[in-house]
Amino acid sequence: MLMLDLQVRIPSKVETPAGSPVRQPQTEVPPSLIAALIDLHVIRCFQSVLIHVQMLWELMLLGEPVVVMAPSPTFSSETVLALVSTIAPLHYCGDYRPYFTIHDSEFKEYTTRTQAPPNVILGVTNPFFIKTFQCWPHIIRLGDLKMSGDLPKQVKVKKLAKLKTLDTKTGIYTAYKTFLHKDKALIKRLLKGIQKKRPSEVQSAILRRHLLEQTQSFILPLERYLESLMPPQRSMSPWKTPPQIRSFSQDEFMKTLEQAGPQLTLKGDWTGLYRRFFRSPNFDGWYRFRHREMTQKVECLHLEAICAADLLTWTKDKSEVEIVDLILKLREKLTRARKHQLPVKEELLERLEQSIQTIISSLPEDLQTLLHRQ
Incomplete structure (x- = not known):
């Protein structure tokens, strides 16, 4: 049985480091919670790959297929969870298996060489997997965990062709080239912290803050662009269908980067990173969620416009057919809300319900009876 030594800090309900909170399916663990669960283990998991933190962050951001080969199930699990949490509060939308074995049902699917590897992170311990996963583009081979206070030996990036034997040395086997340059000051600070035996909690906090700020900086231009796609509130009319949200245009977004690009000191090909991100499951998941949120916002604004209107006066010169049509549409809107x-105040919904009843009361009795039956 796999046992994980995890210390838990449950984020508060209002803890939303990236603006709007990400709602997760109940079967998954939110990245913010994963980050909280393994805060004390992040620096331990990454101690031998600190000089490659930028690469690991990009691989997670882009949802690349990664195999983590570790000496124990615990180390394997902690490292996979640590990797997923590097892009928090952005939700990692690919699959990830902290401890994957040959007995898992997807074993044949993940090890076939007839198709490209899926967007999944696998944590494994069996040396047999070294040959099995030679077709995967990114493999991280980790050695035994040592926290003696000495400067940990940093693993090297090696060519995948060298991944042949069961006694393959530790390293990151990939042909991936990062879009952004390393933050040498951060790496130097963390390595110096290990030498000075700085508490792992402090080391993890330094690394976590850097990753959080980098993710937020990356997402901020996207959030600003999404806001520009929203219809203006003044365009909301209680008598018309709510206006549509404009479609996301990658080219249009790229043009906004000149004025509203990532505010970070890291240099590199930010444009190339965004274009690659657009092809990732993480962008698809982020956009779907944010678009759903925006659609709800439009519905809320339209509902507010309806509640602020004098509906009864509007009905004075309308036919009974038009009035009944209005009542049915208002009821449908109320039911949907x-x-x-929808994040609207209950008193607003009650006011709308009262308005519907007032309009019904202005109709002939036979119509009132018919509408009350529905």
């Missing part, structure tokens, strides 16, 4: 739990 409650069913989908």
Whole structure:
């Protein structure tokens, strides 16, 4: 049975480091919670790959297929979770298996050479996997964990062709070239911290803050661009269908980077990184979620416009058919707001419900009876 030594810090309900919180399916662990669970283990997991933190962050951001080969199930699991958490609060939308064995049902699917590896991170310990996963583009081979206070030997990036024998040395086997340059000051600070035996909690906090700021900086231009796609509030009319959210244009977004690009000291090919990100499952998952949020916002604004309107006066010169049509549409909107739990005040919904009843009361009795039955 796999046992993980995890110390838990549950984030508060209002803890939303990247603006809007990411709602996760109940079967998954949110990245913010993963980060909280392994805060004390991050520096331990990455101690031998600190000079490659930038590469690891990019591989996670882009949802690249990665195999982590570790000496124990615990180390394998902690490292995979640490990797997933590097892009928090952005949700990692690929699959990840902290401890993967030959008995897993997807073993044949993941080891076939007839198709490209899926977007998944696998944590393994069996040396047999070295040959099995030679077709994968990124393999991280880790050695035994040592926290003696001595400067840990940093693993090298090696060519995948060298991954042949079961006694393959530790290293990162990949042909990947980072889009952004390393933050040498951060690496130097962390390595110096190990030499001076700085507490792992402090080391992890330094690394976590750097990763968080880098992710937020990357996402901020995307968030700003999304805001520009929203229809203006003044365009909301209670008598018309709510306006549409403009479509996401990659080329249009790229043009905004000149004025609203990432505010970081890291140099490199940010444009290339965004274009690669657009092809990743993480972008697809992020955009779907944010678009759903924006759609709900439009619905809320439209609902507010309806509640602020004098609906009864509008009905004075309208036919009974038009009035009944309005009532049915308002009821549908009210039902949808409650069913989908739109973030609107209950008093607003109650006011709309009262307005519907007032309009119904202005109609002939036979129509009132018919509408009350529905």
